[in-house]
Amino acid sequence: MTYLDHAATTPMLPEAVEAMAAELSRVGNPSSLHAPGRRARRVVEESREIIAEAFHARPSEVIFTGGGTEADNLAVKGLFWARRDADPRRNRILASAIEHHAVLDAVHWLADHEGARVELIEVDELGRVHPETLEQMIGDDVALTTVMWANNEVGTVQPVAALAALARAHGVPFHSDAVQAAGQLDVGGTAFDALTISGHKIGGPLGVGVLLLARGVDPVPVLHGGGQERDVRSGTLDTPAIAGMAVAVQLDVARRAESTARLTRLRDELIGRVLAAVPDAILNGDPVDRLPGNAHFSFPGCEGDALLMLLDARGIACSTGSACSAGVSQPSHVLLAMGADAQRARGSLRFTLGHTSTSADVDALAEAIGPVVERARRAGFS
Amino acid sequence: MALRVLAAMSGGVDSAVAAARAAEAGHEVTGVHMALSSNPKSYRTGARGCCTLEDSRDARRAADVIGIPFYVWDLAERFDRDVVQDFVAEYAAGRTPNPCLRCNEKIKFAALLEKGRALGFDVVCTGHYARLTDGELWRGIDAGKDQSYVLAVCTKEQLAHAMFPLGDTSKADIRLEAERRGLQVADKPDSHDVCFIADGDTQGFLASRLGSAPGRIVDADGNLLGEHEGAYGYTVGQRKGLRLGHPAADGKPRYVLDISPVTNTVTVGPREALDVTEIIAERPVWLAQPVADCQVQLRAHGEVYDCTASLEGDAVRIALHTPARGVARGQAAVLYDGDRVIGSATIAVADRVTA
Numbered sequence: 001m002t003y004l005d006h007a008a009t010t011p012m013l014p015e016a017v018e019a020m021a022a023e024l025s026r027v028g029n030p031s032s033l034h035a036p037g038r039r040a041r042r043v044v045e046e047s048r049e050i051i052a053e054a055f056h057a058r059p060s061e062v063i064f065t066g067g068g069t070e071a072d073n074l075a076v077k078g079l080f081w082a083r084r085d086a087d088p089r090r091n092r093i094l095a096s097a098i099e100h101h102a103v104l105d106a107v108h109w110l111a112d113h114e115g116a117r118v119e120l121i122e123v124d125e126l127g128r129v130h131p132e133t134l135e136q137m138i139g140d141d142v143a144l145t146t147v148m149w150a151n152n153e154v155g156t157v158q159p160v161a162a163l164a165a166l167a168r169a170h171g172v173p174f175h176s177d178a179v180q181a182a183g184q185l186d187v188g189g190t191a192f193d194a195l196t197i198s199g200h201k202i203g204g205p206l207g208v209g210v211l212l213l214a215r216g217v218d219p220v221p222v223l224h225g226g227g228q229e230r231d232v233r234s235g236t237l238d239t240p241a242i243a244g245m246a247v248a249v250q251l252d253v254a255r256r257a258e259s260t261a262r263l264t265r266l267r268d269e270l271i272g273r274v275l276a277a278v279p280d281a282i283l284n285g286d287p288v289d290r291l292p293g294n295a296h297f298s299f300p301g302c303e304g305d306a307l308l309m310l311l312d313a314r315g316i317a318c319s320t321g322s323a324c325s326a327g328v329s330q331p332s333h334v335l336l337a338m339g340a341d342a343q344r345a346r347g348s349l350r351f352t353l354g355h356t357s358t359s360a361d362v363d364a365l366a367e368a369i370g371p372v373v374e375r376a377r378r379a380g381f382s
Numbered sequence: 383m384a385l386r387v388l389a390a391m392s393g394g395v396d397s398a399v400a401a402a403r404a405a406e407a408g409h410e411v412t413g414v415h416m417a418l419s420s421n422p423k424s425y426r427t428g429a430r431g432c433c434t435l436e437d438s439r440d441a442r443r444a445a446d447v448i449g450i451p452f453y454v455w456d457l458a459e460r461f462d463r464d465v466v467q468d469f470v471a472e473y474a475a476g477r478t479p480n481p482c483l484r485c486n487e488k489i490k491f492a493a494l495l496e497k498g499r500a501l502g503f504d505v506v507c508t509g510h511y512a513r514l515t516d517g518e519l520w521r522g523i524d525a526g527k528d529q530s531y532v533l534a535v536c537t538k539e540q541l542a543h544a545m546f547p548l549g550d551t552s553k554a555d556i557r558l559e560a561e562r563r564g565l566q567v568a569d570k571p572d573s574h575d576v577c578f579i580a581d582g583d584t585q586g587f588l589a590s591r592l593g594s595a596p597g598r599i600v601d602a603d604g605n606l607l608g609e610h611e612g613a614y615g616y617t618v619g620q621r622k623g624l625r626l627g628h629p630a631a632d633g634k635p636r637y638v639l640d641i642s643p644v645t646n647t648v649t650v651g652p653r654e655a656l657d658v659t660e661i662i663a664e665r666p667v668w669l670a671q672p673v674a675d676c677q678v679q680l681r682a683h684g685e686v687y688d689c690t691a692s693l694e695g696d697a698v699r700i701a702l703h704t705p706a707r708g709v710a711r712g713q714a715a716v717l718y719d720g721d722r723v724i725g726s727a728t729i730a731v732a733d734r735v736t737a
Contacts, residue, residue: 305453305455305456309453309501312451376501380500
């Protein structure tokens with residue numbers, strides 16, 4: 001099997017599996033006061049320290065969640081509520097037009113239910129948010145700005161440091177969804193109020209994520225209960241998953257320089273060979289500032305679903321990268337925001353590489369993509 | 383020979399077992415759920431409607447159990463254009479369409495088949511109760527479930543790329559087989575009625591599409607008996623819902639005899655006046671050599687009449703040996719030689735017995 005969908009989920013690192021499996025067979029709630037509880041607490045706190053260091057944060061700034069979507073919801077809703085409550089004039093939200101649905105649907109929910117005025121920040125044809133665009137939109141009535149670190153579909157990396165500085169200058173909390181960037185790029189730092197990271201995208205387990213939350217930034221909670229995580233997030237801490245995620249994060253950092261170079265090389269080879277096999281394919285996203293593991297193409301005259309099925313039948317797993325509504329794929333809002341027409345948006349495929357990818361995977365794709373595109377083109381659009 | 387089979391999976395028990403049988407026969411089967419509504423409902427509510435998210439999930443689960451790849455294909459645009467809009471236009475023209483038949487003709491064995499063939503599949507497999515033998519279409523052996531009537535509109539070329547694995551089995555046995563195969567949909571209720579009218583209110587659906595068009599309800603002599611809100615709301619043979627103020631002189635119930643979209647008039651009369659002995663049907667599709675002395679079926683799961691069929695230009699004249707009652711323009715007249723389908727044509731004229 002040729003797995004080219006690491007952005008959907010990537011295999012757990014064996015070391016992370018081992019750490020998680022070891023914890024699964026041990027007892028202890030990290031919030032309990034007795035010896036087994038203390039033992040579990042120690043695992044959680046050591047994991048927290050590892051993760052904090054990897055993302056240039058303090059341990060107290062690491063909030064464990066049940067995954068990226070939960071962290072995004074907590075950041076977006078919680079920061080909006082807190083900022084608006086502190087200053088009721090602030091009810092605007094600025095979000096990039098190409099956010100993941102975990103952010104986009106959360107801000108639209110705030111518009112529908114909480115009176116937020118949501119404005120989407122335009123991107124250019126490469127999917128880039130320009131700081132000047134944000135500068136023109138931002139003001140003292142903004143409660144939250146959120147721009148992802150790198151786009152999950154087309155892989156474009158955003159100038160988040162500049163955007164965060166702009167927001168800070170206007171007293172606006174800044175959140176960035178770094179789910180795709182973490183593990184591939186050096187993310188984190190002090191310029192951000194909130195940063196989302198997911199365990200299973202970086203070689204850790206499913207069902208665990210982190211919201212990096214700067215000290216002094218106190219979102220209104222979304223989940224209420226025991227208040228385990230800084231009174232901002234409630235729920236029994238998932239010691240095994242947290243332990244597994246920490247191991248993955250640690251290894252990602254240790255291997256980053258080498259893996260980034262390797263993935264970039266593989267990705268460029270993949271892009272070159274796909275374009276050689278299908279000369280009229282269009283590489284979407286920023287050709288330079290893109291995630292090392294991401295290649296995203298539009299294949300004119302083809303339907304993405306047909307391409308995916310034909311590749312699947314040849315043992316190649318990839319993604320149309322588009323949101324799935326009712327099992328029916330809709331044209332990607334990311335590509336539409338980049339100015340693509342609906343047909344180009346529907347005829348797109350995302351190939352994403354990860355730590356298990358090899359040049360054999362690229363060979364398999366390079367061999368299959370020509371005939372597959374030709375066949376899909378004959379089928380056209382239904 | 384192993385074929386590359388595209389199994390249309392609605393989420394119901396029939397198409398699930400059909401796909402399972404095709405896979406078991408050694409074919410290379412891929413399941414596809416056709417999304418036919420661009421705005422699907424989350425849950426199925428009873429026997430009506432289809433294409434809910436729940437149906438899509440049921441189809442996916444069945445494919446998992448069978449062990450075949452599964453995809454959802456969006457055919458909502460084609461379905462709306464070729465089936466839903468056609469349905470509305472036919473009613474507006476005073477005819478009574480059969481959308482299941484249209485769906486087979488234009489979607490399952492056209493849009494789906496064409497796309498499937500372009501993508502390398504050989505045939506489309508469905509859970510219809512009908513048999514294909516040497517390129518000829520036969521009734522399914524379960525007389526109560528037989529669906530050859532709604533398939534007869536397909537051409538020989540279309541049927542050459544069709545596979546109906548259930549035609550040799552009764553519905554009851556299919557349910558047992560589904561259970562034996564571990565398909566969760568084994569006891570899912572049969573769907574019926576018009577799938578895209580989820581609440582079953584065809585009149586309401588047509589009114590929302592066509593608006594109100596008040597007109598006259600008259601008897602055969604042209605006497606005004608009442609008013610209607612739109613002639614499209616009536617079907618030949620209909621008795622209920624006429625809301626005529628005073629009873630007929632003879633006290634007998636009255637039936638819709640005719641609908642004229644041109645004058646927007648509905649004509650009603652006694653039951654006997656519904657009797658038809660001769661039918662002219664247009665645009666015939668022949669699946670076998672025409673036979674003069676044969677049988678004809680005039681609606682889905684309807685009665686079968688002995689008849690004499692003859693070609694008349696591009697149309698077929700069908701002389702019924704015994705009168706048929708309530709024959710609606712727009713429905714298919716399917717000619718059979720026993721259980722074998724000879725051909726199908728669309729009813730254009732139904733001549734009443736003249737007293």
